[in-house]
Amino acid sequence: MIQVKKSRGIPRNLLQLEALLARLPEAHPKREEIREELFKRRSGYRGERTLDFILTTMPPTERRWHTFHDIRLQQKRYAFQIDTLLLSIHCIVLMEVKNFSGEVHFDSGSYQFTRTNNKGVQRFSNPLFQVQRQQTQLEAWLDYHNFPPLPVISIVVFSSSHTIITTNQAAHAQAISVLHAEALPEKLREIESKFNKPWLSTNQASSLISLLLNNHQELSSNCLKRYQIHPADILTGVTCTACQRLKMQKSLKSKNWRCPHCGHHSKNAHIASLQDYALLIDPSISNSEARHFLEVDSQATARRMLTSLQLKVEGSYKNRRYLLPIPLPGAE
Ligand SMILES: [Zn+2]
Numbered sequence: 001m002i003q004v005k006k007s008r009g010i011p012r013n014l015l016q017l018e019a020l021l022a023r024l025p026e027a028h029p030k031r032e033e034i035r036e037e038l039f040k041r042r043s044g045y046r047g048e049r050t051l052d053f054i055l056t057t058m059p060p061t062e063r064r065w066h067t068f069h070d071i072r073l074q075q076k077r078y079a080f081q082i083d084t085l086l087l088s089i090h091c092i093v094l095m096e097v098k099n100f101s102g103e104v105h106f107d108s109g110s111y112q113f114t115r116t117n118n119k120g121v122q123r124f125s126n127p128l129f130q131v132q133r134q135q136t137q138l139e140a141w142l143d144y145h146n147f148p149p150l151p152v153i154s155i156v157v158f159s160s161s162h163t164i165i166t167t168n169q170a171a172h173a174q175a176i177s178v179l180h181a182e183a184l185p186e187k188l189r190e191i192e193s194k195f196n197k198p199w200l201s202t203n204q205a206s207s208l209i210s211l212l213l214n215n216h217q218e219l220s221s222n223c224l225k226r227y228q229i230h231p232a233d234i235l236t237g238v239t240c241t242a243c244q245r246l247k248m249q250k251s252l253k254s255k256n257w258r259c260p261h262c263g264h265h266s267k268n269a270h271i272a273s274l275q276d277y278a279l280l281i282d283p284s285i286s287n288s289e290a291r292h293f294l295e296v297d298s299q300a301t302a303r304r305m306l307t308s309l310q311l312k313v314e315g316s317y318k319n320r321r322y323l324l325p326i327p328l329p330g331a332e
Helices: 012-022 031-057 127-144 181-194 202-215 269-280 287-294 299-307
Strands: 002-006 065-075 078-087 092-098 103-106 113-117 120-124 152-158 164-167 177-180 284-286 321-323
Touching: 002 031, 002 202, 012 031, 012 269, 031 065, 031 078, 031 092, 031 181, 065 127, 065 202, 078 127, 078 202, 092 127, 092 181, 127 152, 152 181, 164 177, 177 181, 269 284, 269 287, 284 287, 287 299
Parallel strands: 002 065, 092 152, 103 164, 152 177
Antiparallel strands: 065 078, 078 092, 103 113, 113 120, 284 321
């Protein structure tokens, strides 16, 4: 039986790239790089969703597995993120999910990992090393929190059943399994029969579950810094929730937002734009910053919009800042 303890949301960096691309001028020199990065992230996320689907629709397993998707933990100074972690009282299964088209090859002599498709051969960071690093960090983390050294089994999962996987290494010499997502139910059954010594009591398992959930840290990175984009390059205005173009205008009469391009009306279009601000510029906003970003003239209107969201605030009067959570409730 698979029980999801932490589900997978849309990754923060994917939301950031989407907001960034929508708010970069057409002629901006970084647009192409951002577009490519967004394409890669979207494909990675699609692959992870495929794995989630296979796990949730597989026939019930004998054992109880607790699932954690996209969990990010800190061990000493280093954070590590695991695509999917399955926990039982007998062992932990750690999965790194890859979405590749074409043929991938693991070379045991040079340790190179390459992908061949119609664009030719390309080399990528080796997923075996990635997953090995995660395993080492997870083991150190468990040890640090005084859990017994329960077995950790690492797997590299290719989400697409079209990916051809090749290697020149003998199967018995492979310490880490590499497989297609559709083979996962079979692999889990194999793991269940092989690892049958209980390492954790039910109480220890519950405290490990809480610890994993409480220690998860969402990655918060400054997206503009990473791509060396100046905040002044970010286009301001409210994005139309129907046609995605900028500069919706607030009608003085109806108080609704109206799109000058497609005529769409919206009461809450500013909420998604405030979320863009949180993703790209700052997780908190002042009244004057909101007026600038949403292109609203009136201080009272901006105040009304911000207070109606019932956000947590910091500071008072002139220094008041509204904290913008992600996702922002009510964003369309
Ligand atoms: Zn529109």
